[in-house]
Amino acid sequence: MERPDFFELKNGNKVKLPFSNKEYTQRVNKLRSTMDKNNLDMVILTSMHNVAYYTGFIYCSFGRPYGCVITKDKISTISANIDASQPWRRSHCDNVIYTDWKKDNFLRAIVSIIGRDEPPKSIGIENDHLTLDMRDKIGSIFTFSVFSDISKDLMKLRMIKSNEEIEIIKNGARIADIGGKEIVSNIREGNTEIEVAIAGRDKMEREIAKTYPDAEYMDTWVWFQSGINTDGAHNPKTNRKLIKGDILSLNTFPMISGYYTALERTLFLDHVDEVSLKAWEANVKVHKRGLELIKPGVKCSDICHELNELFAEQGYLQFRTFGYGHSFGMLSHFYGREAGLELREDVDTVLEENMVVSMEPMIMIPEGNPGAGGYREHDILVIGKDGVENITKFPFGPEYNIIKN
Secondary structure: OOOOOEEOOOOOOOOOOOOOHHHHHHHHHHHHHHHHHOOOOEEEEOOHHHHHHHHOOOOOOOOOOOEEEEEOOOEEEEEEHHHOOHHHHOOOOEEEEEOOOOOOHHHHHHHHHHOOOOOOOEEEEOOOOOOHHHHHHHHHHOOOOEEEEOHHHHHHHHHOOOHHHHHHHHHHHHHHHHHHHHHHHHOOOOOEHHHHHHHHHHHHHHHHHHHOOOOOOOOOEEEEEEHHHHHOOOOOOOOOEOOOOOEEEEEEEOEEOOEEOOEEEEEEEOOOOHHHHHHHHHHHHHHHHHHHHOOOOOEHHHHHHHHHHHHHHHOOHHHEOOOOOEEOEEOOOOOOOOHHHEOOOOOOOEOOOOOEEEEOOEEEEOOOOOOOEEEEOEEEEEEOOOOEEEOOOOOOOOOOOEEOO
């Protein structure tokens, strides 16, 4: 029996995707305009975030290559046979399935989409994602092609959100607040970080399913940290039991079809000591000022410089640990980053309409010092033509977040 290297399978029907057909068409058209400006005949997408952004399909790699080929008149995802027809049902385009029966059938699938008669003279690839091994393999089948990095152009296109994207981000912020409220209701002495986190995650996933009944559900998570575990913003939850006087860090991350949103808050269980309160209030002051500074026409680096001065005036700048905020959209802790839209000293991007950014100052005082722990607040802001909208509604600061449960 001769088994195929690749094939097409339309099992079932196309399903409802996160965005309209018009939205996906507009995205692809903008990419093709970028291809024209860069004289590219073809783009090979390999990252989860860009494949999902242009097609709707979020792949599960498990060590196998996945991709999307875009030419001036074709677009097709390339997926492994283990997923059967799910990638076709979840793609706003064609799909080719490659099999495991021969080595490098993924490459043969690429050739099957574009044909062999007129190989592309110039190809755009994602230098920030493509492995050296896969880069060499693709080069081996397009020996007369010139390769160019298109990752930064793709990032710039993603930085400006459509109205449909903003709608899904707003729902994400709303659901993050719901998760935060559930977490607070489970905070009590003796409960563990993992149990509190489970309660918040389950609440959010059920609300996502209620809001988007046709979606696939994956990757929503909670980091709930206490005591010394608050020192890192991305520390996983543990089985540590909460005790009175603990500093707590509430972090909810609902994921809706690959779109990331977040809520992050500093809390204390039962009471807060004077030194910790002073540190918390300093971070809240910076957070409030940061919310005021975010507006259209402002440079990211300028925001950082002013907030650094405010931290320095209060005597806490040496405890700051990372940038003051970042973009939102098709990204998560597994994939994606829009590094060109981060509130850092080395980013000079000017904020403009339909960008979405966070304000999230953090300071960390090491263990053994008065006020030890990590203090962090986090809100999401949508940049409008003349102003901004804060879509995070969960309250912050000592007035609200000393939990007496």
